[in-house]
Amino acid sequence: xxxxxxxxxxxxxxxxxxxxLAASCYFYMAFVPKYILILGGTIVIDYLAGLQIARSxxxxxxxxxxxxxxxxxxxxxxxxxxNFLLGTIEPLIHWASPGTExxxxxxxxxxxxxxxxxxxxxxxxxxxxxxxxxxxxxxTYALYVMFYPQLVxxxxxxxxxxxxxxHRFQEYDRNNVREGLARMLxxxxxxxxIADRLAVMVDYCYHHTSTLSSGxxxxxxxxxxxxxxxxxxxxxxxGIGAAKVMGIRLMENFNEPYISSSISQFWTRWHISxxxxxRDYVYIxxxxxxxxxKRRKLNVMFVFLLSGLWHGANWTFVIWGGLHGMLxxxxxxxxxxxxxxxxxxNSLFTLVNFGIxxxxxxxxxxxxxxxxxxxxxxxxxxTGGPFYIGLKIEEVWGSVVLIIIMLLRxxxxxxxxxxxxxxxxxxxxxxxxxxxxxxVFNENQFIYFQF
Amino acid sequence: xxKIVSLFFIFIGLALLVIxxxxxxxxxxxxxxxxxNNSFGIHQFPGADLVSISYLDNVKRFQERDEYKFVKPxxxxxxxxxxxxxxxxSYLKEVPDSAFNAVSSYHFCRRGYQDMDYxxxxxxxNILIIExxxxxxxxxxxxxETMRHFKKKHPEVTSLGLSVSPLxxxxxxxxxxxxxxxxxxxxxxLYGYRFWDQVKFAKASLxxxxxxxxxxxxxxxxxxxxxxxxxxxxxxxRASSYYPFDPPEVQKMFFQLNATxxxxxxxxxxxxxxxxxxxxVTILQPQHYNGLIPYLQQADSLKCMHIIDIYSLYKxxxxxxxxxxxxxxHWSNKGIQVxxxxxxxxxKKQNLQTDSK
Numbered sequence: 001x002x003x004x005x006x007x008x009x010x011x012x013x014x015x016x017x018x019x020x021l022a023a024s025c026y027f028y029m030a031f032v033p034k035y036i037l038i039l040g041g042t043i044v045i046d047y048l049a050g051l052q053i054a055r056s057x058x059x060x061x062x063x064x065x066x067x068x069x070x071x072x073x074x075x076x077x078x079x080x081x082x083n084f085l086l087g088t089i090e091p092l093i094h095w096a097s098p099g100t101e102x103x104x105x106x107x108x109x110x111x112x113x114x115x116x117x118x119x120x121x122x123x124x125x126x127x128x129x130x131x132x133x134x135x136x137x138x139x140t141y142a143l144y145v146m147f148y149p150q151l152v153x154x155x156x157x158x159x160x161x162x163x164x165x166x167h168r169f170q171e172y173d174r175n176n177v178r179e180g181l182a183r184m185l186x187x188x189x190x191x192x193x194i195a196d197r198l199a200v201m202v203d204y205c206y207h208h209t210s211t212l213s214s215g216x217x218x219x220x221x222x223x224x225x226x227x228x229x230x231x232x233x234x235x236x237x238x239g240i241g242a243a244k245v246m247g248i249r250l251m252e253n254f255n256e257p258y259i260s261s262s263i264s265q266f267w268t269r270w271h272i273s274x275x276x277x278x279r280d281y282v283y284i285x286x287x288x289x290x291x292x293x294k295r296r297k298l299n300v301m302f303v304f305l306l307s308g309l310w311h312g313a314n315w316t317f318v319i320w321g322g323l324h325g326m327l328x329x330x331x332x333x334x335x336x337x338x339x340x341x342x343x344x345x346n347s348l349f350t351l352v353n354f355g356i357x358x359x360x361x362x363x364x365x366x367x368x369x370x371x372x373x374x375x376x377x378x379x380x381x382x383t384g385g386p387f388y389i390g391l392k393i394e395e396v397w398g399s400v401v402l403i404i405i406m407l408l409r410x411x412x413x414x415x416x417x418x419x420x421x422x423x424x425x426x427x428x429x430x431x432x433x434x435x436x437x438x439x440v441f442n443e444n445q446f447i448y449f450q451f
Numbered sequence: 452x453x454k455i456v457s458l459f460f461i462f463i464g465l466a467l468l469v470i471x472x473x474x475x476x477x478x479x480x481x482x483x484x485x486x487x488n489n490s491f492g493i494h495q496f497p498g499a500d501l502v503s504i505s506y507l508d509n510v511k512r513f514q515e516r517d518e519y520k521f522v523k524p525x526x527x528x529x530x531x532x533x534x535x536x537x538x539x540x541s542y543l544k545e546v547p548d549s550a551f552n553a554v555s556s557y558h559f560c561r562r563g564y565q566d567m568d569y570x571x572x573x574x575x576x577n578i579l580i581i582e583x584x585x586x587x588x589x590x591x592x593x594x595x596e597t598m599r600h601f602k603k604k605h606p607e608v609t610s611l612g613l614s615v616s617p618l619x620x621x622x623x624x625x626x627x628x629x630x631x632x633x634x635x636x637x638x639x640x641l642y643g644y645r646f647w648d649q650v651k652f653a654k655a656s657l658x659x660x661x662x663x664x665x666x667x668x669x670x671x672x673x674x675x676x677x678x679x680x681x682x683x684x685x686x687x688x689r690a691s692s693y694y695p696f697d698p699p700e701v702q703k704m705f706f707q708l709n710a711t712x713x714x715x716x717x718x719x720x721x722x723x724x725x726x727x728x729x730x731x732v733t734i735l736q737p738q739h740y741n742g743l744i745p746y747l748q749q750a751d752s753l754k755c756m757h758i759i760d761i762y763s764l765y766k767x768x769x770x771x772x773x774x775x776x777x778x779x780x781h782w783s784n785k786g787i788q789v790x791x792x793x794x795x796x797x798x799k800k801q802n803l804q805t806d807s808k
Contacts, residue, residue: 002464005457026628033629207686395662437654441666 007246013169017139020246024146028111035110038075039146045071046120047141050127054134061128068124072117079109084313112152114310118277120145123159125281132159140166147248149239153232155253155273162248170247175417178424180244183416185431186409187237192439194402195230197395198223200440204390206365209375213385217378219396220389224365225358226403229257232271241416256410258357261349263327266357274310278303297329304328311364316372320363327356402438471636472628480640490646499778501678505669506648506655513678513778520784521550524795531555532805533798534575536720538562539582542728542781552795553802562587571719576805579715580724580759580794584780585744586683586690588727592704592747593689673736677777683730684739692732693739696746705752712756722801726759726790728782731775734765759797761790 003023010016029036049068053061093100123144126132135141144162170176205212205220212220233254240250257270267275283303289296301322308321359376366372389396418424470476484493496503502513535554537543540562548557555575560567562583571577583591630636658666665671670681682690712723727744744762747753765774765786774786782790 002461002468005461005464009454009457009461030629030633203686392663395664398662436650437657 004245008172013167014139017143017166020148021139021143021146024143024148024151027148028146028151031111032108038110039116042071042075042117042120043142043145046124046145047135047138049124050134050141051136053124053127065124065128069121072121076113076117079107079113081313115154115156116145116151118156122156122277122281126159132163135159135163147243149242150250153235153239155236155240155251156277157251157273161251165248173247176247177245179417180241182418182424182427183241183244184238185428185435186416187234187241189431189435190230190234190237190406192435192441194399194406195227195234196440196442197399197402198227198230199442201389201391201396201399202227202365206375209371209378212378212389213387214379214381214383216387216389217375221358221362221375221379223399224361225258225354228361229254230406258354259350260353261346262331262353263324263356264331266353267324267328274307278307282306300329301325315369316363316366319369320360323360323363467637467640471633471640472630474630477636490644492645493643494645494648499776500780501669501680502778505665505667505678506651507659507665507678509652509656510659515777517776517783519545519787521547523549524552526799527552529553530802532576532802534572534577535798536560536569536577536579537582538579540584540587542584542787543582546787546791550791552798554798573719576801577720578722578724578798578801579720580726581711582726582728584728585692585730585733586680588743588747589689589696589700589704592707593700676772677735679732679736680780684732684736692730692743693741695741696743701746704747708756709754716755722757723755724757724759724797725753726761728790729762729765731780733762734771734774757797759790759793761793764789764793
């Protein structure tokens with residue numbers, strides 16, 4: 001509130017940039033203050049690299065791009081994948097040299113690292129490709145990477161979308177404020193009322209896998225699909241809404257992913273900013289579908305494995321990515337405009353696809369492969385027993401109702417702008433009251449904060 | 452006009468941020484507001500801290516009054532050779548010196564709240580009891596750095612106040628403006644007023660009657676008859692009775708406790724006792740208990756420390772439900788009497804040994 005009100009008090013765009021940058025730094029440092037130095041370091045490198053790429057010609061351009069990518073990937077690799085790599089080769093080291101101590105790094109992962117490094121890389125790549133002029137103003141560039149509404153969990157923005165908006169002086173627009181606030185409230189509702197309630201039941205299922213019935217575990221898995229959606233898209237709604245209040249439009253990150261009728265369609269609707277990032281900066285440069293069917297499949301597989309690894313330094317994520325990649329590569333995907341006209345057929349495909357996505361989420365949610373296989377094994381062993389997933393049955397049904405409300409609202413009312421003052425006030429009050437009265441406030445972090 | 456309103460809110464917002472960032476200001480505000488009996492006071496439900504934190508004031512079933520009754524031990528008639536020091540927590544904060552047997556002087560230091568500079572009387576038997584609630588034990592006993600630091604310094608007049616927090620923060624000298632409790636402080640400064648209570652009661656009652664759940668940091672027991680502190684039965688977190696521990700962690704604690712004991716004995720204490728008070732969940736809902744206390748109390752691992760084994764006594768109690776208050780994190784009068792009886796028997800034994808010398 002303080003930042004937004006102050007933002008509109010300043011009549012000078014540079015002052016606004018400085019304010020937003022200071023707020024972003026404070027927001028980032030609230031987690032682990034010293035990590036600002038790492039982020040600051042990569043920002044300086046990328047900023048200079050961008051300028052050099054724009055100025056240089058020939059080989060030198062590529063060199064600066066490589067410097068930028070190495071800096072970003074290096075930081076990511078060190079903080080996120082160093083222990084994973086050591087853990088993976090540990091048996092080999094012990095075999096070669098028994099008794100050797102493996103130096104495990106006892107460090108916290110800088111928050112939102114995967115997001116802001118990807119966002120930074122998209123800048124230098126776009127400058128290299130000549131699709132984006134290098135940003136001359138350091139503060140504006142730093143804000144592009146650090147803009148607090150989307151700093152820690154996306155959407156992973158593109159410079160073409162955000163940088164021009166940061167240069168433009170945004171006059172106070174009541175409609176922007178109303179729409180932004182409405183969207184933030186919707187995000188809060190999804191996070192506090194749906195995701196965190198489902199989290200209680202999902203956590204219970206994953207902690208009592210050996211004792212629960214198959215039915216309970218299946219419901220737990222299905223609930224996780226909605227938990228992660230409401231958690232992640234709820235965060236994005238809050239971030240996009242907060243930016244909208246200041247007149248800045250961020251890209252959409254979700255588009256009803258669970259109505260997809262194939263895995264490839266799912267990835268055009270889920271975490272759109274990441275899937276388009278991989279498409280534009282990895283899949284297409286690798287040849288995309290231009291080098292024949294075999295190569296296309298290989299490219300798809302590689303991108304999905306990389307995407308899995310992007311999510312976390314754990315083989316569970318790699319397998320999760322690999323499974324998505326396998327189905328995307330092998331099954332004929334249908335774009336939205338190619339969907340069949342048969343409602344029944346579409347519904348059946350949607351249902352089957354949702355089931356597959358749900359089962360794949362088990363790998364994403366489990367801490368180890370062994371536990372994910374155990375969970376899946378328990379589901380498919382058809383073990384009977386009473387249905388219990390940690391909360392009273394009334395609350396389980398209540399959660400189902402809330403999920404249906406959420407799905408219907410997102411299906412039939414996509415806009416967050418409500419013109420009528422009374423309707424807006426009612427919506428506002430209703431969401432505040434419902435979010436407070438039905439919200440589960442367990443101080444649960446957003447799931448994607450860990451990435 | 453709009454500008455003035457805007458500036459007013461900016462000022463209020465910044466003021467709130469500054470206040471919530473400063474531990475000193477927060478302490479002053481909490482102290483000040485604790486004494487207020489109006490709408491700006493702090494909500495408290497007397498004698499039932501879990502009812503209080505979960506705002507279940509409108510639900511009568513958890514509101515049992517159970518006052519502690521302390522009497523002079525009947526066999527406290529002989530000599531008084533013991534100076535008793537207890538470094539403990541809220542479980543013992545109300546116990547008067549008259550409740551102990553054979554004690555010449557009694558000194559209580561509350562963990563995390565105060566420090567104590569002690570000066571031992573060499574003509575008395577100096578006994579130290581380190582009492583701790585189970586939910587704090589894993590964090591408290593794992594701070595190997597702290598104990599090493601204490602051993603090295605070994606000041607002439609030692610401080611019994613093992614308040615560890617400053618040492619932890621000394622190790623991570625993060626800037627003060629990034630207060631780790633900022634969210635909690637902001638919540639307190641924005642919504643921690645009694646004039647919000649009716650709204651909070653409504654949410655708590657709605658959640659309880661609709662879903663049989665408690666809100667906030669409390670949770671309803673499996674049988675629905677009492678409240679537990681949520682963190683003591685969480686799946687993760689070292690305050691939890693259910694969160695598994697691994698042998699290296701406990702080995703570290705053994706090392707720590709033995710070092711603590713050796714340190715205080717070197718400092719002049721004749722005997723050092725350890726007493727871990729079980730979480731209510733440990734006794735009343737033990738299906739997933741991690742077994743920390745029995746593991747910790749292994750005689751062969753804790754070499755110089757005596758144990759006041761309240762856990763085993765509680766396990767043998769025919770009606771364990773009566774050992775703890777039903778809407779509170781603490782033990783009941785019956786629970787504390789079991790502890791006092793055990794401690795007094797031990798004190799009597801030590802007193803007799805001194806007499807016979």
